[in-house]
Amino acid sequence: MYKTIIVEDEQRIREALSIMLEMVAPEQIQIVAYAESVEEAVKLIDRLQPDLVFMDIMLQNGTGFDVLQQITFNSFHLIFTTAYEQHAINAFKYSAIDYLLKPIDPDELKTAIERISLLQERVLEKQQLNELQNNLSKSPDRIILPTQEAMYVVKLEQILRCETSGSYTTFFLTDGRKIMVSKPLKNYEDLLEPPMFFRVHQSHLINVNSIVSYSREGMVHMNDKSVVPISRGKKEQFFKLMKEEI
The missing domain is CATH 3.40.50.2300 (Response regulator)
Known part of the structure; x- marks a missing residue:
């Protein structure tokens, strides 16, 4: 009670x-x-x-x-x-x-x-x-990521990419840190929006500013040397966003 x-x-x-x-x-x-x-x-x-x-x-x-x-x-x-x-x-x-x-x-x-x-x-x-x-x-430029250990205050520009697994999401930061929160990626999708962020796959959301290259076959190379797949249903929207950003 x-x-x-x-x-x-x-x-x-x-x-x-x-x-x-x-x-x-x-x-x-x-x-x-x-x-x-x-x-x-x-x-x-x-x-x-x-x-x-x-x-x-x-x-x-x-x-x-x-x-x-x-x-x-x-x-x-x-x-x-x-x-x-x-x-x-x-x-x-x-x-x-x-x-x-x-x-x-x-x-x-x-x-x-x-x-x-x-x-x-x-x-x-x-x-x-x-x-x-x-x-x-003002327009938010930072996000709080709650974990069992601490509350992490992270600038949006520090988020390189996010990867979800079940009900957990791991944030990969530009300084090499990884922060895992006990919430699925859908909880953050409305906050990490285009044009800065884009959900390229059911399991992956990326910072567009951290892209090194991408292929027509549907793979995105990030500046942390990771390779993220683009789902078939996201390709057209992703390529359109890339053209608008160039």
């Missing part, structure tokens, strides 16, 4: 979220408090020490970031709720921070709760919040 605090300054949204939580996770969620302001949220989180917090980003007298900067207790799962549009949603994805888009969908809410039940770590890394704030203010 997760002791839960909802930080939201709109009453109708608080009530709707409460009802949905009772519907989708009645045996997992215990709502212990609601907060409408930054000050109230800080006091309740530090006093009640919840397991889970739903945090609205825009509050009447500040933001969810203000809350997170002022609390002393931070050992909880965090799910942002936001009405931001696609550019900002990508910022959450780049920062590896969980979120729900308003109006909240019950199925997505259930999935989010199931997802946190698989996580052991409850402390939100400050570098994640810093990256999120940075990404919300």
Whole structure:
């Protein structure tokens, strides 16, 4: 059972979220408090020490970031709720921070709760919040790659290629590092988009700027000396992209 605090300054949204939580996770969620302001949220989180917090980003007298900067207790799962549009949603994805888009969908809410039940770590890394704030203010140029060992902040230009195997993806970086994350490549395909990146194969996504050569037969030679196949269904789109880039 997760002791839960909802930080939201709109009453109708608080009530709707409460009802949905009772519907989708009645045996997992215990709502212990609601907060409408930054000050109230800080006091309740530090006093009640919840397991889970739903945090609205825009509050009447500040933001969810203000809350997170002022609390002393931070050992909880965090799910942002936001009405931001696609550019900002990508910022959450780049920062590896969980979120729900308003109006909240019950199925997505259930999935989010199931997802946190698989996580052991409850402390939100400050570098994640810093990256999120940075990404919300401009077009993201870095991505956070979470592993069991650490949170890696990687510049997009450092990503040479990605290779997926089952539910894992390995990022090959220009400095020779390899970072494996426990997410499939499809989770990153919307973030690593053309013209800088291109998914040439079901198992491979490459940085176009790191291509040394490619053949009509469908093989791409990368500057780390790796050779990546182009799937038959991707050839026409890939060659078209190459012509546009030249």
